[in-house]
Amino acid sequence: MDNQWRPSMFCLVSLVLTLGVTIQGLEKECYSTSDTKFPFMVRAILNITSQSEPVAADVRKGSLSPWDISYDVDNHRYPSTIVEARCQHDRCVDKEGSVDHSGNSVPIRHEILVLQWKMKRCNPVFKLMKKMVTVGCICVQPNNKFISYTN
Numbered sequence: 001m002d003n004q005w006r007p008s009m010f011c012l013v014s015l016v017l018t019l020g021v022t023i024q025g026l027e028k029e030c031y032s033t034s035d036t037k038f039p040f041m042v043r044a045i046l047n048i049t050s051q052s053e054p055v056a057a058d059v060r061k062g063s064l065s066p067w068d069i070s071y072d073v074d075n076h077r078y079p080s081t082i083v084e085a086r087c088q089h090d091r092c093v094d095k096e097g098s099v100d101h102s103g104n105s106v107p108i109r110h111e112i113l114v115l116q117w118k119m120k121r122c123n124p125v126f127k128l129m130k131k132m133v134t135v136g137c138i139c140v141q142p143n144n145k146f147i148s149y150t151n
Contacts (some may be wrong), residue, residue, distance in 0.1 A: 007086075015137075017071055018141055025114075030104055032105055040083065042127070043075035044126075045094075046048065049070050060085070060136065062101060063136075063137065063138075063139075064092045064093060064100075064139040065087060065089075065092050065103075065105040065106070065137040065138050065139040066088045066089070066137070067085040067086055067087050067107075067134075067136055067137040068085070068086050068088055069083055069084065069085055069086070070083075070084050070086060071083060072133075074116075076114050076116060076118060076119070077115065077116055078114060078115040078117065078126075079114065080113075081090070082114075082131070083137050084098050084134050084135075085107065085108075085134045085135055085137060086107075086131050086134065087105045087106070087137040088105070088135075088137075090104065090105060091103065091104060091105055092104065092105050093105075102141075103139045103140060103141055103142065103144075104139070104140050104141075105137050105138075105139055106139075107134040107136075107137055107140060108135050108136045108137060108138055109132050109133070109134055109135070110132070110133055110135045111130050111131070111132050111133075111136075112130070112131050112132075112133055113128060113129070113130060114129050114130075114131050115126075115127070115128055115129070116129050141150050
């Protein structure tokens with residue numbers, strides 16, 4: 001090898017070794033995906049810009065099991081407002097809107113994730129929680145079980 005290439009080779013080898021040490025150091029500081037335990041605390045970016053579409057009034061009122069909506073508001077939760085359904089009747093209704101005793105009106109429930117937060121030493125602390133919400137109602141046939149009593 002020429003003497004003119006030696007300084008360049010020395011710089012190149014030094015650079016590769018330095019990068020190798022730096023990369024190895026980063027690997028030790030980063031969370032390994034091969035670990036079976038998930039970290040207790042993680043950072044999350046909440047930048048949700050999409051808006052959910054509201055349920056059309058004709059869908060909930062035209063159902064055989066109509067429902068009303070209410071708003072669950074908690075300023076220490078994200079999202080702070082959750083729309084919930086409440087069945088209008090225990091029984092179903094017919095096409096004219098009269099109560100039909102041949103079916104039961106039951107809520108449709110769905111579990112969502114919310115972030116509860118509280119202030120701790122002037123910093124918000126978030127906790128991921130599950131919340132069960134009613135999203136609508138449905139008409140189902142009653143579960144009739146006849147029990148016969150014999151003397």
